[in-house]
Every structure is written in structure tokens, then in C-alpha cells.
Amino acid sequence: MWQYEKRLQYPVRVDTTNPTLAAMIIEQFGGADGELSAGIRYLTQRWTMPTGRAKGILTDIGTEELAHWEIIGTLAYKLVKDATIDQIKGTPFEAHYVNHGKSPFPHNAAGSPWTANYLNSKDDPVADLHEDMAAEEKARATYEWLINVSDDPGVTDTLRYLREREIVHFQRFGEALMIVEDYNNSKRFY
Amino acid sequence: MWQYEKRLQYPVRVDTTNPTLAAMIIEQFGGADGELSAGIRYLTQRWTMPTGRAKGILTDIGTEELAHWEIIGTLAYKLVKDATIDQIKGTPFEAHYVNHGKSPFPHNAAGSPWTANYLNSKDDPVADLHEDMAAEEKARATYEWLINVSDDPGVTDTLRYLREREIVHFQRFGEALMIVEDYNNSKRFY
Amino acid sequence: MWQYEKRLQYPVRVDTTNPTLAAMIIEQFGGADGELSAGIRYLTQRWTMPTGRAKGILTDIGTEELAHWEIIGTLAYKLVKDATIDQIKGTPFEAHYVNHGKSPFPHNAAGSPWTANYLNSKDDPVADLHEDMAAEEKARATYEWLINVSDDPGVTDTLRYLREREIVHFQRFGEALMIVEDYNNSKRFY
Amino acid sequence: MWQYEKRLQYPVRVDTTNPTLAAMIIEQFGGADGELSAGIRYLTQRWTMPTGRAKGILTDIGTEELAHWEIIGTLAYKLVKDATIDQIKGTPFEAHYVNHGKSPFPHNAAGSPWTANYLNSKDDPVADLHEDMAAEEKARATYEWLINVSDDPGVTDTLRYLREREIVHFQRFGEALMIVEDYNNSKRFY
């Protein structure tokens, strides 16, 4: 995972110092539909998937999401690392600052801490894959709201890239659902 | 319940586009002493009430509170539905927006999610009705703080109406408490 | 809603006193994929649905889920209302009892309180309806696990009925998704 | 506070080793209506009370509740301090043990952590005192459920003593409410 990230970490371009945008971007670091939720969800659901291919898809995407989690953390950090106290005061980042300084932290844009309640794992592959498809759609929507508020061109580029990945993941989970349904049907007939 | 709401939904007048006020109003959609807390609390306490009249009061008020919950959601939504991104950026609503767009969501004004820890149900009608009376007093107080910050005349009117309802509910729970205490006394003597 | 429940409340047959089963059934009263999550989720997502039919489906199913929430509460209550202290001690219901007596409470089978983090509302109808379809699949799975542990024939019958409803809801949300996608396509073309 | 506790700590008699009862007693160490909730609530509400006597009642009772919190912790600890692993395994205390060993911890009997969501402070003395009266009623109810499940005579004695204190506190908060209402009335007239 972190090897993969090494390749990605340089293109994470941030053009401005912008504590407000950092406070918003953190939504995908520790919010309901963020990258941490995605990674932990898919890696938790692996044990009860019925086929090797379904397990493999969850492993691949779960690992990729953790790399994206690091990208988001890097964006948030770069947006504030050179900020002065005066640039921070009066922004939504100030409440984050008095607890965490400039370090990223897994909470959402409103400061509510990440919780495993954001995900589930049901030991029912059809239910799990529907949750996964929904998760990708919700992550896509979050990226759209973030792109709307971003006025940093580098950040916007990365957010667009990550949004596209969610669409690809949605499709791959759709394929996994078909694999699982085929498997369930074959089990019933033989 | 929702039939009742249909009658009420038109008078929910909102005169301005005001994302900051929407972010504050959401306190009564998903905050500690908001309408969801009230509705879920009273409907949860029904099973262990000792008399039909006490159960009926909880059912009536619980149902009315869910209708008020919808009124609050409508206020919050109308305050932002025509807002541009520029009107949202830099307000306390921005953190809500990057997660939920313009949809209401059951968290409080600070973005802390609604939790059943806001209520209790003790299988002790005297304790439960004291909690209910306290809940109405606390909801009244919240409406007063919200009225203080509201600068939208239509919203203020509705908040005043809802505050009045909490006072009426407080009195009705006082009556229910007397019913229950009479019942408890009669049980002891016969 | 509560009128509807009046019709349903008598067939809620419970054949045994069974505190352990009550403690498990409470999963659908206040757990992640239970009836409260469903009701609050659908009624919260209504404001941002783009067509009247989609709104109507959310209103109908959300209202029905709150009625099911009451059915679950009734099952849980009937399973313990005649239990002696000796029947409660040593069961998983004991931890519930020392806080709530025999009243239902919106937490899950492990006693974790209901939280709005179990749902989302994204102001993106496609994402919301995918979440709804996933929610129905997860509720179905939960009912299957509950049916597996139930040894009360009356409770099992009701759980089977509720499981079937989740399958119907899943299909109706699939229809709502098609309505919304048609609407989105038509908007793009004209 | 802790001086007060020194006087009280010896009469805290525990007659048995009983991990299950320890797991239940912990409800009042870290549960919704337990002693920690009471202490933190009253000490938080002091700043906005309008008269010195009302502040004094909150300070006195808040401090006493923290001493009771220590009594509960002592009960819970004594019930397990001599327990062998075999006495712990298979009881509801086992889940507590693998995290906290035999130390008390502020969660409820179901293991849900203490949260400030259990209380409120509204800057409205009438609302706050109603919450306080409700809190005392709910604490009383919890002690009754605990007394019902206790089969340790020493523990039962202490629980009865603590239940009585909640009744006294309820009455004192009723007096504080009259003081505050008199004050409010006098303010209006002069």
C-alpha cells in the first residue's frame, strides 16, 4: 500500500495556503463516506466473501482506498503547513487547530470523530456488496460537494481524480455482485 | 402523522436564503433537545405506561413531535435551497454541505450526530414523565436561543409556534404524572 | 402511522417468555440496520428527491418502517413482560434491565445506542437510493440471523413477515432509482 | 470530596465475589443515570444559576455525587478483586476484563462508554432544575433495578442508602426550583 503511495505522493499538488479548505477536505479523511471508511469496510468484509475473485476485489480496492486516505491527509496538511496563526484564526480550522495543531485527524468537516458505525459487514455477500456500491456513490457525491467549494486548482485536480476512482470502484463492485450471484445460483443448482 | 404534516407544511414560511441560520435551526432537527429526541423518547416509553390515558398522551405528543421534526427539516431546507456556493462558503453551513449537500441531517448545530443517549426509558412511569417534562423545558429553552439568533421573520414565527407547543406539552405531561400517581396510589390501597 | 399499527398490533404473537431473545430482537429496534434507521433515513432524504413519485416512495416506506419499529418494540416487550428476576439474571437482557427495566430502548443487541451515523442523506438522489437499497439488503440479512436464533414460533412468524417487507422495499427503491435516472436523463436532453 | 469519601469507604461492605454483579453495578459508575452523570451535570450547571443558594445546592449535591461515584467504583472493584479467571469466564464481566482487567471504568452495564450526551446545561435555570429532578428520579429507578438483581447483602445495603440519597436530592432540587421561580418572579415585578 505505502509503496503505491510513494508513487502518488508527488503529484499531490496544492497551490494555496487555505485553512478553511483544509477543514473541509478532512471530510474525506475521517468522515462518513471518506477514504478511511472505504478502506476499513472492504478489508473487514473479506473473510465472508464466497469466492477468491470477490475477496480479491475487496482486497485491491480496500488497499487502494487506504492509499487515497493518505493522499487526502497530504492535501489537508499541505493546505495548512505554512499557515500563520492569523490565517487560522476565525476559520473553521481553528477548532481543529486547538486540538490537533496542523496534523490531519480522522474526523469529518464538522469535527465529529470517525466511527465504525459508518460501515457494516453482514456476513451476507449480496448485502455487503450493495453497501459497497452505495458507499462509492456517496463518496462520489462528497467529492462533488468538495470540488464545488475548492478554489485551489491543484486540490481540485486531485479531488477530480479521486472522484473518478469511486466511479470505477462502483463498477467493479457491480461485477463482484454478479460473480457472487452466479456463485449463489450455481450452489443452488448442483 | 404525515397527513397532519400536509396541513402544516404550507404555513412554514421562510423569507430569506440564510445558510448560517439553517445550520443553527438544524439543532432542533438532530440535537439533544430537538424534535427527533422528543418523538423517539415518547414513542419508546409507551409500552410501560400503566394506564391507557398515559399511553395515549405519549402517543399523541410523540406523533406531533415527529410532525414538528418535519417542520424543522422544511425550515432548514428552505433556508438553503436557493443558496449559491458563494453564499455557503465561509458559513457554519459549509461543513454540513460537504457531507450532506443541502439535505437536512439529524445532527446538532455543531454537527454532532443524533444519538439515543439523548433520551432514556426507565420502565418507571414517574421517572419517565419527569424526563418528559424536563425535555419540554429544555426544548423551550433551545427555541428561545434560536429565536434570539433568527433574523428571518417567517422562521421566527414558526419557532415561536413550536416553542408554545412545548409549553403545552409540558402541562400535558404534568397531567399524565398526576394520572400515574393517582394510579399508583389506588394500587397501593386496594 | 400509528393508526396503521393499531391494525397490526394484535397479530404480533409471542409464545414464550424469553429475555435472551428479547435482547437479540432489540437489534432491529435500535441497531444499525433496524427499523428506526430505515424510518429516519427515508424521511430525512425526502426533501432533495427530484420527483413527486420518488418523494412519495420514501414517505410511504419511511412511514411503514416506523410502524415496523413499533412491531419490533412490541415483540421485545412481550418477550419479557412476565419475566421474573430469576429469569432475567444471567441472560444478556440483564444489562438492559438494570438501565431500562423491561422497556424497549433504541440500542442494538450489544447495547450500543442508536446513532444517526447509521444513515446518510447526500442531496444526491442516485447515491441516496443506492444507500436505501443497501439498507434493505442489510435489514434482510439481520432478519435472517434473528430467525436463526429465534425459538419462539410467534416471533419467528413476525420476523419472516418483516424480512419479506424488506425485499419488497428493495424492489421499490430499485424502481425509484429508475424514475430518478429517467428524470436525470430527460433533464440532460431538453 | 475525597475527604468525605474517606469516612464513607469503610462501611462499603461487600460480602461476595461476584463478577456478574460487578458488571451490573458499573451501570451507576458510567451509565446514563449514574453518579458520574449526576456529578458532572450539577457542577456544569452552576455558572448560570441566578442565586447563590441555587449555586450552592448544585455544588453540594454535585460534590456528593462524585463521592458516591467513588463508592460505586469501590463496590464494583471489591466484587471482583479476588475473582479467579475461572470465576470471570462466561460472565458478562469477561468483556470488561479483557479491556480493563479488574479496574472500574466509566461505561454502563452493556459496556457503552460514558458520554456528556447523557446530560445537558441550558443556561435556563428552570429547564436545568427540571433536568436535575428527572435525573434523580431516573437514578432512583436504576437503583431499584440493581437492588432487584443484587444477591450480595452488603452491596444491597449500600444501594439502598444511595437510592435514598437520590430521593433527598430530588426534594432539594424541588426547593431550588422554587427559589429560582421566586427569583424570576421578583425580577419581573421590581
Add this chain to the structure above:
Amino acid sequence: MWQYEKRLQYPVRVDTTNPTLAAMIIEQFGGADGELSAGIRYLTQRWTMPTGRAKGILTDIGTEELAHWEIIGTLAYKLVKDATIDQIKGTPFEAHYVNHGKSPFPHNAAGSPWTANYLNSKDDPVADLHEDMAAEEKARATYEWLINVSDDPGVTDTLRYLREREIVHFQRFGEALMIVEDYNNSKRFY
């Protein structure tokens, strides 16, 4: 404890009305590394400490932290008690105000409620004392971030005093760790 506070309460000088700073200061009233976390943590860990001196250090510092908790509450309250509605509107304190008016409340600067998850008690004195030393370091860091954003000289003075206390506590926990390790070694040898 509260006697001790009486001595301290007068030097708590606040020079300005500053709702934004109040909203930040509340971090140490109900945040992860604030005074409430410290007090509850140390007083919870007392039962399983192996020597009287270690217990005494925990009791002393735990009690002092609760007094500091009250100092922080006093700072937060004084910063807003004379604020007009217009001074509150548009600041991060507004979300606090619509729920709690001007009363302090144990949540962090972002409004996330205090939870016992911020601390642990492991029945392992070496682990507990390491947690305590870490807690003091984290509290010190929080005070530094708060001092950076404070522009009220009186508040800054008190924050500096409290920061110094954390450094002293860190050293005292280091001594307690040596006491415990000596005790553990002596137990092994004899």
C-alpha cells in the same frame, strides 16, 4: 476540591468579551486532552495501583485536575457572559449558544461531546502511568495551541499557569512509575 477552587477562583482574570475564544477554550473543558479527561482518568485508575504512594499521587492530581476543570469553565463563561447576540452571531460560539446558551458544556472546540473513550484504565499500573504521562504531554500541547490563538492577556496568563501544572504532573507520574517499577521488582525478588 471545591474549597481549593474557592481560593483559585478570583485570580481567574478575563479581560475581554470574546465568544470565539470561549469556543476554543472549551476544548480543555470537554475535549480529548482536557481537564475533565485528566480528572476522571486518574480517579478511575486508583483502585488497581499497587502502593499507597501511587494511589495518593493519582488522588492528588485527579483532584487538582477537577479544580482546573472549574477554572476552565470559569474562563469560558466570563468570556461570554456579557456578550450581546450580535457579538455571538457569526462566531464559532453560535452553535454552542443555540444548545447551551452561555453555559459551559463538556464538549470540545468542535462541539464533539466528552466521552470516556478519551481515557483508559487497564489494571496494569505501568500501562496506566504511561497513559498518564502521555495525557500530560498532550494537555501541554493543547495549552500551547490555545495560547497561540488567545488574544486576551488574562486568559493567556491562566493558560500558561495550567500548562506549567501539566509539566509538573508529568514529572510526578514519572516518579510514580519508578515507585511502581521498584515495587514490581521487589515483588519478584522476595
Add this chain to the structure above:
Amino acid sequence: MWQYEKRLQYPVRVDTTNPTLAAMIIEQFGGADGELSAGIRYLTQRWTMPTGRAKGILTDIGTEELAHWEIIGTLAYKLVKDATIDQIKGTPFEAHYVNHGKSPFPHNAAGSPWTANYLNSKDDPVADLHEDMAAEEKARATYEWLINVSDDPGVTDTLRYLREREIVHFQRFGEALMIVEDYNNSKRFY
């Protein structure tokens, strides 16, 4: 990470079907001092470490902890995968089963969901590394309690291995602390 796990996954020997032990083991999958807490903590603290070596230690150990997280999940799953309903009913695993079937889920042994409140990241390397050392001590203590309740020889072997790793990590974080303090001193002098 997951490559590393592939090597490790076969030696994860489990000798029994034991739902109660699975319910306890889950403490390290989603509890306060479990492997997920460790992994997320260290990977979150990387951005603000002042030297490459300190960052590297956090990356290495954080990645290893995520691999250990998978080992724990595998232990929990293997302990229940062949369990019949009758073997599950009446055990502490039953509450887990009705929500998650036999899939692992990131909550603790009492069923309380994992939350980011279990960790912090302060943008203060000295404070962060003290938290990390404390975390390792607390994880070690948890492993000791788990080893005490385990009666599965294969599981016990793995738990002993993981406990040893925590001791090694504690030492490495001690080294990182010295690196950071040297760095801080050098900065002050030149």
C-alpha cells in the same frame, strides 16, 4: 501490507470452535487499544514528525499493526466459522451474530464501535510519541488479559507473539523519542 499478511496467514493456527473466545478476541480488532487503533494512530501522526527516521518508524509500525489487525480478524473468524447456531446461542457472541453473522467487525468485546476518539495526533512529536509508547503498553496489557481467558492453544500462541511485538514497538518508539529530542535540542542550539 497485505503481501506481508500472505506470509503470516497460514501460521494463524486455531484449534477450537469457540464463539465466546471469538467475542473476546475482537477486542483487539476494534477495541480501544487494539491493532486498528495502533495502525490508524501511527499513520495519522506521520505528517508532523520532524525527521525522516521518525516518520519511517511510524510508517513501519503503523503498517505492521494493520497486518496484525488482519491476523486478529483471522483468529476471530476461524473461531466461529464452523460454529452451529446452537454453539452460538447463549454466548456473548450471539449479540455480534445477529448484526454481523460470523464476520469480524471493528468493535470491542462489549460491542462498542471503534472510534477515532481512541487516538490523538497533536502536531507535537514529543506528545505523540508518549501517546504511542502508552498505546503499546496498553496493547500489551490487553494481550495479557486475553491470554488469561484463552483456552485455545493456537490462539494463545499467536496472542503471545503479538504481545511480544508490542514490547518491541514500545522500545522503537522510545528510540524515536530520543531522535526527536536530539533534533529539538540541535534546533535550539544552532
